[in-house]
Amino acid sequence: MKSRFLHFQYLPMSMRVLFASVLLVFGTGYLMAMIQVWESHAGKDGKEMLTAEDLVISYSGNPNGTKLETALRGPMADMLPAEKREVIFTWLHKKAPQEEFDAKINPILQDHCVACHNPEANPHLPDLRTYEDVAKVTARDEGMNVSTLVRVSHIHLFSIAFIFFIIGYIYTHAYVRPAWFKCVVIATPFLSLIVDVAAWYLTKIWTGFAWAVIIGGALYGIAFTIMWVTSMRQMWFYKLPQDLIDNEGELPRADINN
Ligand code: HEC
Numbered sequence: 001m002k003s004r005f006l007h008f009q010y011l012p013m014s015m016r017v018l019f020a021s022v023l024l025v026f027g028t029g030y031l032m033a034m035i036q037v038w039e040s041h042a043g044k045d046g047k048e049m050l051t052a053e054d055l056v057i058s059y060s061g062n063p064n065g066t067k068l069e070t071a072l073r074g075p076m077a078d079m080l081p082a083e084k085r086e087v088i089f090t091w092l093h094k095k096a097p098q099e100e101f102d103a104k105i106n107p108i109l110q111d112h113c114v115a116c117h118n119p120e121a122n123p124h125l126p127d128l129r130t131y132e133d134v135a136k137v138t139a140r141d142e143g144m145n146v147s148t149l150v151r152v153s154h155i156h157l158f159s160i161a162f163i164f165f166i167i168g169y170i171y172t173h174a175y176v177r178p179a180w181f182k183c184v185v186i187a188t189p190f191l192s193l194i195v196d197v198a199a200w201y202l203t204k205i206w207t208g209f210a211w212a213v214i215i216g217g218a219l220y221g222i223a224f225t226i227m228w229v230t231s232m233r234q235m236w237f238y239k240l241p242q243d244l245i246d247n248e249g250e251l252p253r254a255d256i257n258n
Pocket residue numbers: 040067068071072075076079080109112113114115116117125126137
């Protein structure tokens with residue numbers, strides 16, 4: 001009976017080159033994804049680091065704030081000078097009166113925002129050309145709405161599952177003991193993915209679930225790193241244990257199901 005496990009070093013060079021190339025691109029992709037998470041969430045609560053509070057604000061909104069303030073303390077902070085931001089905050093804290101809009105606020109928006117925030121340039125961004133348009137982002141911040149979450153979650157579920165299928169498949173060719181540990185590392189990202197996405201919705205009900213988003217995210221990161229490093233190392237810089245060499249890269253019979 002043949003074992004179902006074949007170590008990297010017994011794979012043809014062409015397959016190892018394929019695996020290593022995919023890992024290099026995924027590694028870069030992962031870094032970009034981390035930067036993106038940072039850029040879109042960090043700083044929403046006014047502190048520079050990415051905190052649980054930032055995630056709560058992203059998913060369930062900020063009872064003390066408006067979309068405009070949240071954006072200007074987060075991803076839009078660099079779009080205008082600090083003193084002009086303060087002018088907008090002061091106006092928002094006065095409940096955004098219309099009388100001051102034309103004199104004080106509109107000129108700032110025209111100079112720094114409308115180039116992107118108009119329907120011709122970006123139909124998906126809030127239009128900031130008139131008072132009526134701006135009023136939509138000065139209402140209480142309710143976080144991401146459910147239809148946005150559904151759109152983001154289906155993309156996220158499919159694409160991340162696909163990436164972890166490929167990485168997990170590559171990693172099945174590594175020699176890792178105990179075998180249960182290898183299985184846990186392979187399964188963890190898929191379970192974390194479900195927990196992570198479920199927590200986006202649950203954070204709207206109870207903000208403590210923001211921690212499940214953070215823990216889920218950390219678990220993918222750990223599993224990704226273990227699989228990436230182990231696979232790369234065993235593909236190119238590793239001396240196989242003698243029992244594997246004796247079996248030409250296949251496990252001894254007793255170990256056959258791993
Ligand atoms: C270079 C283009 C660009 C400029 C200039 C710009 N924005 Fe944005 N804005 C974006 C993009 C892209 C997003 C969506 C992605 C994100 O949230 O990071 C966005 C998101 C927002 C949101 C959040 C929308 C939501 O649904 O949560 C607000 C509010 C906002 N911008 C306000 C402003 C204000 C106010 C200014 C001017 C000070 C400004 N933006 C300048 C591109 C721009």
